[in-house]
Amino acid sequence: MHYWLMKSEPDEVSIDDLAAAPGQSVPWFGVRNYQARNFMRNGMAIGDLAFFYHSGCAEPGIAGICEVCSEPYPDDTQFAPDSPYFDAKSDREKPRWWLRDVRFVSKTRYLPLAELRRYPELANMRLLARGNRLSITPLSADEWAFINRRLAEN
DNA sequence: GCCAACGTTGGC
């Protein structure tokens, strides 16, 4: 079992959108970074849990929890010329970009990035590393447990 | 294989 943090722009897919989706699950489309792709394709397993993080908004932070619920498969948007995620260099024989489906688990209290930064226990968290831009990052079991305790407060 | 230029991410 591994733990993850997955960023989504709430304008595109928010935690509420995930909860309202058919089957309460969505394909995690649009990842165009090899490291993040490798985490999804090779690092994840069905049943892994992830924090659902809102980024690119006024106050970024953790908004809920989701669960990996499919094996990896090619991201369709890479083949759609009218999609912002279209990749002309990918082809169906050998797709570049892979994704998994994630399913809604719960909505949490909103835990802002600024609060995450205040906890010394999270000093080594990948998300908080200087200049980090990865949209999918792993968490240690300790980090996962610590954040869950903070979420249970208030 | 190096590295400069460029485009993108994402917090502020």
Place this chain on the structure above:
DNA sequence: GCCAACGTTGGC
């Protein structure tokens, strides 16, 4: 809107 940091591209 700004800009620091990063990943990718492509010329050499």
